Amino acid sequence: MPTFDVVILGATGxxxxxxxxxxxxxxxxxxxxxxxxxxxxxxxxxxxAAGTTAKCVQVDISSVDTIERAVRDAKLVLNCTGxxxxxxxxxxxxxxxxxxxxxxxxxxxxxxxAMELRYNEAASHSGSIVISACGFDSIPSEIGLNFLRDNxxxxxxxxxxxLSINAAIGYCGHATTWDCAVMGFGSQDALKALRSLRKSxxxxxxxxxxxxxxxxxxxNRTIPFPGSDASIVRRSQQGFALRDKTPVRFSIYAVVGSVxxxxxxxxxxxxxxxFSRFSSGRSLLxxxxxxxxxxxxxxxxxxxxxxxxxxxxITFLGKGFDEEGNxxxxxxxxxxxxxxxxATSKILVSCALTLLEERGKVFDNLGEQGGVSTSALAxxxxxxxxxxxxxxxxxxxxxx
Numbered sequence: 531m532p533t534f535d536v537v538i539l540g541a542t543g544x545x546x547x548x549x550x551x552x553x554x555x556x557x558x559x560x561x562x563x564x565x566x567x568x569x570x571x572x573x574x575x576x577x578x579a580a581g582t583t584a585k586c587v588q589v590d591i592s593s594v595d596t597i598e599r600a601v602r603d604a605k606l607v608l609n610c611t612g613x614x615x616x617x618x619x620x621x622x623x624x625x626x627x628x629x630x631x632x633x634x635x636x637x638x639x640x641x642x643x644a645m646e647l648r649y650n651e652a653a654s655h656s657g658s659i660v661i662s663a664c665g666f667d668s669i670p671s672e673i674g675l676n677f678l679r680d681n682x683x684x685x686x687x688x689x690x691x692x693l694s695i696n697a698a699i700g701y702c703g704h705a706t707t708w709d710c711a712v713m714g715f716g717s718q719d720a721l722k723a724l725r726s727l728r729k730s731x732x733x734x735x736x737x738x739x740x741x742x743x744x745x746x747x748x749x750n751r752t753i754p755f756p757g758s759d760a761s762i763v764r765r766s767q768q769g770f771a772l773r774d775k776t777p778v779r780f781s782i783y784a785v786v787g788s789v790x791x792x793x794x795x796x797x798x799x800x801x802x803x804x805f806s807r808f809s810s811g812r813s814l815l816x817x818x819x820x821x822x823x824x825x826x827x828x829x830x831x832x833x834x835x836x837x838x839x840x841x842x843x844i845t846f847l848g849k850g851f852d853e854e855g856n857x858x859x860x861x862x863x864x865x866x867x868x869x870x871x872x873a874t875s876k877i878l879v880s881c882a883l884t885l886l887e888e889r890g891k892v893f894d895n896l897g898e899q900g901g902v903s904t905s906a907l908a909x910x911x912x913x914x915x916x917x918x919x920x921x922x923x924x925x926x927x928x929x930x
Contacts, residue, residue: 540610637667698839
């Protein structure tokens with residue numbers, strides 16, 4: 531029998547980020563579930579666990595044997611060790627082979643889709659539930675779109691999402707996120723090859739295509755958001771179509787407040803597209819992350835005071851038809867605290883609580899078997915929105 535309900539793997543990760551996960555889990559569930567934090571440095575683990583109900587387990591992510599031992603001791607593993615394309619697969623493999631559930635906060639489409647291709651069938655037999663992207667990438671988009679659909683009171687055909695980061699002075703992202711983006715841009719050919727192997731069914735959408743926008747929300751300029759959200763939502767809509775639910779066309783944009791910001795983003799995008807094709811170029815991009823991103827990403831990460839003053843919101847503009855067949859437009863918003871540390875940690879824990887408390891519903895959503903799934907499919911019809919709101923996110927909807 532497993533020793534722990536939950537094992538948080540990678541609790542000593544970069545710049546103490548995952549201390550946020552540990553602290554929030556301890557606050558909302560530390561007395562309800564048996565749990566442990568796992569990492570390579572035992573003294574750091576004990577320091578992080580001080581004042582919590584967590585036990586400490588020493589795991590070296592480069593050692594398959596220690597990963598296996600930790601996984602066999604758990605019902606659910608929260609994997610916080612990225613970049614996932616380099617470090618994630620042994621953990622997924624161990625969870626699937628041992629029938630253990632798995633969540634991570636990866637925003638790396640190649641890793642996410644490769645895990646589905648390689649392990650979905652095995653997970654269906656072992657009963658393991660595997661869900662990636664359970665952080666800011668891409669729960670607000672996935673669950674936000676589900677929320678809009680469930681409250682549309684008609685048939686939702688298409689939705690555009692607009693992401694705004696309300697950054698405090700001095701705020702930046704940790705450069706590990708930048709590293710993942712660099713490696714992702716450098717493996718576009720591999721991702722295309724992977725998708726050709728997956729042979730996903732073509733989605734039969736209803737209604738018009740979404741517009742390509744250069745200006746949008748409140749007069750601000752927008753650009754296509756380069757994160758994993760759109761690809762993950764598309765996979766969810768393929769799954770909903772197979773369940774005879776109307777798939778929703780989805781586009782997501784980042785709101786850019788100034789021309790100077792747009793020029794900086796354009797420069798960064800150009801450097802990514804040029805240098806990420808070569809190993810030496812990727813090394814250069816990662817070594818000088820602050821230069822190439824104008825300080826948007828840093829190896830030091832953001833100071834706590836800037837985390838406290840930063841927030842995000844995503845506005846969804848949904849269009850379709852009401853129950854009488856009349857055109858209908860509704861606007862939904864999902865908002866929350868700083869995305870990289872605060873919101874991601876709370877989102878991951880909210881997903882964990884949903885899976886722990888409503889595993890039977892999630893299991894039914896996967897066809898009464900295990901499997902590798904997206905969050906929108908797995909958590910459909912659960913209390914995930916309630917858990918996210920309890921964590922400090924906010925969901926609203928109104929007719930436009």
